[in-house]
Amino acid sequence: METRTLDTLSRHQTAVVTALHSDGAERRRMMDLGIVPGTAIRVEMVSPLGDPVAYLVRGSVVALRREQAAKIEITLQPAEETQP
Amino acid sequence: MMAEPAAATPDDLIKQAEALRSAVGADFHDDLMLSIYTDAARIADHAVTREGAARGRFYLDRTIDRLVTSRVWGFPMMLFMLLAVFWITITGANVPSQMLGDFLMGAVYDALHSVAQALSFPWWLAGFLIDGVYLATAWVVSVMLPPMAIFFPLFTLLEDLGYLPRVAFNLDRLFHKAGAHGKQSLTMMMGYGCNAAGVVATRIIDSPRERLIAIITNNFSICNGRWPTLILMGTIFIAATAPPALASFIAATSVVAVAVLGIFLTLAVSWFLSRTWLKGEASTFSLELPPYRPPQILKTLYTSIIDRTLIVLWRAVTMAAPAGAVIWLLGNVTLDGVSIGEHLVNLLNPVGLLFGLNGVILVAYIVAIPANEIVIPTILMLTMMVGGSSMVQPGVMLELESNTEVYNVLVGMGGWTLLTAVNLMLFSLIHNPCSTTILTIWNETKNLRWTAMAVFLPLALGFGVTFLTANVARLLGLV
Amino acid sequence: MTVHTTTSHACETCPLGTNAQLIRLGINVEGWNYVVALAGNPNTGKSTVFNALTGLRQHTGNWPGKTVTRAEGGFLYQDERFKLVDLPGTYSLLSSSLDEEVARDFILFGQPDVTVIVVDATRLERNLNLVLQILEITDRVVVCLNLVDEAERHGMTVDDRALARDLGVPVIPTVARRGEGIPELLAAIHEVASGAYKARPHRINNHNPALAQAIDTLAAQIEARFEGLPNARWVAMRLLDGDERILEAVRSGELGILARGAQPVGSALQQEAA
Incomplete structure (x- = not known):
């Protein structure tokens, strides 16, 4: 399994969060949205200008700017679709 | 376990907490959140059953989302939505506006004058009440009520459907580049209803720097009070340049163009501020895109007509009545045989013309500081006062039942050109906020400097832009 | 009533x-x-x-x-x-x-x-x-x-x-x-x-035993100090998280008011802070 950051995930790919590299208020906000290690996350849609990207997390769709996504470490899920 | 003293003092407690805190380390928060989510996931798993079938809605939502945020269709669809909203507003409001005008400025106006005559009111009292207070009010109602009663429900439908967060999602990159907070696009959209509400809504922005930017630029969102001015100018001046079949479409396009210019100015001024007086990087944010909700059409119609349309109308009427009185006095109190209004208009006319506007428009914007809703009635009454005769004749406003006649008055008596109309639209977008909004900005910032900037920056910009268009138009020989 | x-x-x-x-x-x-x-x-x-x-x-x-x-x-x-x-x-x-x-x-x-x-x-x-x-x-x-x-x-x-x-x-x-x-x-x-309904509220299961123990220890002391406080566990968690507002409430004794008002009748503190 390959480790990388969330901003490198492409459309409709699913991954699992492994670590958060942000801190302070931003880290807390990510966690409030349900982005904690172990959370499955998937790219739902990309803004017309390429940034931000909206992710499906715990049943809701949340848009993050690229710089925030770059601070979230993930591992790719196996190819098959596991997302409900 | 530690020994438990019967009742530690608060200071002991705090010391104890500090000691434990350094012992458990900095990961406490993370661990807690992880624990909460582990529990939440278990409980949710326990309670929720998902059927394989009946997932049509989920895919429909996702499909709509992919379309409205798509690289190719995202922006065209936003423009199309805006255009559709204004096209429906403009075409739909035409007939009812005319009918209301016929009724309020025809039948009711005549009846009021007969009553005044029967009661043998002195001329000044009848004039003050009927030609001043009543006419201005009637004008505001017949011009504003129909478009507002169409525009607000449409806008509320888009809002309830969940489209606005998608717009924020599409525009975010631009706000990011402008050094602004991502939530500013949401407060901007609040401003389309009312700038004072938009300014209050900036409380959702945590960073003081970005909040100030959002407050100062909120004025570039066209508020309720300004839509009617734009719609009227678009309808009678801009649409007149197009073949009749395209008239409503051109009128709608011109209004949308001003709205889009407003968004552009919001971004440009935000960019400028975040590189000068309000330096800093855009802070991070996250935006949830809620699921689409099928709007309840009847309920939306009801609440948006009652809550928004009538409230806005009431505010306009309460402003229009005293404004009507002021205008009547301006027209009828004379100094050296010339009315005060005419003195003022003549004084400001050279300045106005320099900016492709005129004295009447400038006086109207001074009278309309409490509320932009009364700009148009003020302009019309002043134009007839100054251009028609030195005094308003009872019955003159009777001529204003239809848009064509408004056009004739402005062009014939006021000497308006296409440039005047375009610049009025521009100035309507770019000028000082109304007094309610200024007061709100003061309350929210408690800072004289930022409040002053929020007032004078757009005003200066407005004069700059209108000066530029006036001179370019003159240079190109368009006027 | x-x-x-x-x-x-x-x-x-x-x-x-x-x-x-x-x-x-x-x-x-x-x-x-x-x-x-x-x-x-x-x-x-x-x-x-x-x-x-x-x-x-x-x-x-x-x-x-x-x-x-x-x-x-x-x-x-x-x-x-x-x-x-x-x-x-x-x-x-x-x-x-x-x-x-x-x-x-x-x-x-x-x-x-x-x-x-x-x-x-x-x-x-x-x-x-x-x-x-x-x-x-x-x-x-x-x-x-x-x-x-x-x-x-x-x-x-x-x-x-x-x-x-x-x-x-x-x-x-x-x-x-x-x-x-x-x-x-x-x-x-x-x-x-x-008060007709008796709740048995879920408690967060802290998966980290060291943390769970720290919370329990502190909560017990908070309960001893502010008798009848309905949410000592939560206060303990906030203190361990370094929440300034709650720290201040402990210091000033504001929490004591909550403890005394253990049967909330809604009148104890109508005006919330900030």
Whole structure:
């Protein structure tokens, strides 16, 4: 399994969060949205200008700017679709 | 376990907490959140059953989302939505506006004058009440009520459907580049209803720097009070340049163009501020895109007509009545045989013309500081006062039942050109906020400097832009 | 206070009767018997529930951050006057942003008699984050499981009984915009407010034993200092997290007031901080 950051995930790919590299208020906000290690996350849609990207997390769709996504470490899920 | 003293003092407690805190380390928060989510996931798993079938809605939502945020269709669809909203507003409001005008400025106006005559009111009292207070009010109602009663429900439908967060999602990159907070696009959209509400809504922005930017630029969102001015100018001046079949479409396009210019100015001024007086990087944010909700059409119609349309109308009427009185006095109190209004208009006319506007428009914007809703009635009454005769004749406003006649008055008596109309639209977008909004900005910032900037920056910009268009138009020989 | 009055009409005694016993009082919140706080994630239909209960028409746009300030309204149910306070929508109470502080301070220091948490049935897991946090502060909670029609349309069924068992507080499924479930919600609010319902609230299972022990140790001391404090565990967690506001409340003895008002009658501290 390959480790990388969330901003490198492409459309409709699913991954699992492994670590958060942000801190302070931003880290807390990510966690409030349900982005904690172990959370499955998937790219739902990309803004017309390429940034931000909206992710499906715990049943809701949340848009993050690229710089925030770059601070979230993930591992790719196996190819098959596991997302409900 | 530690020994438990019967009742530690608060200071002991705090010391104890500090000691434990350094012992458990900095990961406490993370661990807690992880624990909460582990529990939440278990409980949710326990309670929720998902059927394989009946997932049509989920895919429909996702499909709509992919379309409205798509690289190719995202922006065209936003423009199309805006255009559709204004096209429906403009075409739909035409007939009812005319009918209301016929009724309020025809039948009711005549009846009021007969009553005044029967009661043998002195001329000044009848004039003050009927030609001043009543006419201005009637004008505001017949011009504003129909478009507002169409525009607000449409806008509320888009809002309830969940489209606005998608717009924020599409525009975010631009706000990011402008050094602004991502939530500013949401407060901007609040401003389309009312700038004072938009300014209050900036409380959702945590960073003081970005909040100030959002407050100062909120004025570039066209508020309720300004839509009617734009719609009227678009309808009678801009649409007149197009073949009749395209008239409503051109009128709608011109209004949308001003709205889009407003968004552009919001971004440009935000960019400028975040590189000068309000330096800093855009802070991070996250935006949830809620699921689409099928709007309840009847309920939306009801609440948006009652809550928004009538409230806005009431505010306009309460402003229009005293404004009507002021205008009547301006027209009828004379100094050296010339009315005060005419003195003022003549004084400001050279300045106005320099900016492709005129004295009447400038006086109207001074009278309309409490509320932009009364700009148009003020302009019309002043134009007839100054251009028609030195005094308003009872019955003159009777001529204003239809848009064509408004056009004739402005062009014939006021000497308006296409440039005047375009610049009025521009100035309507770019000028000082109304007094309610200024007061709100003061309350929210408690800072004289930022409040002053929020007032004078757009005003200066407005004069700059209108000066530029006036001179370019003159240079190109368009006027 | 009397809960039951004898009357011949079955509807009037049956808590699930109709909305007929609900009298919406709009913004009139004079002389209330109970204070009810309305909490929830943004976009869960919180304002719709508020409107359904009070008869007010707070605008409910479908986008986050709509309710910035607190709104208040009132209603009369079973001869009791309820004051309803609509708190800003928040995902959590732990991040100390302005809206979270307003919500947190009201639930903690305002000591509402009931806190209704509006939960989006389509996004239950994320919404439970807030529910579990509030349950650590107060057990006088009613969960309003809203948007169950949306959940169905998305092919999801939420077992409200299982949820109520796991959370230990009443869970009422509703479709607030159509008024479905509002009578049941009212009955539950009344039961919790009058003390007729005994909650067995879920406690967060800290998976890290060292942390769990630290919380227990501190909580025991807090309980010893502030006898009768209903949420010592939560205060301990906040202190371990370095929450300045709570630290200040310990230092100034403000927490003591909460301890004395252990049977919240809503009057202890009406004015919330900030």
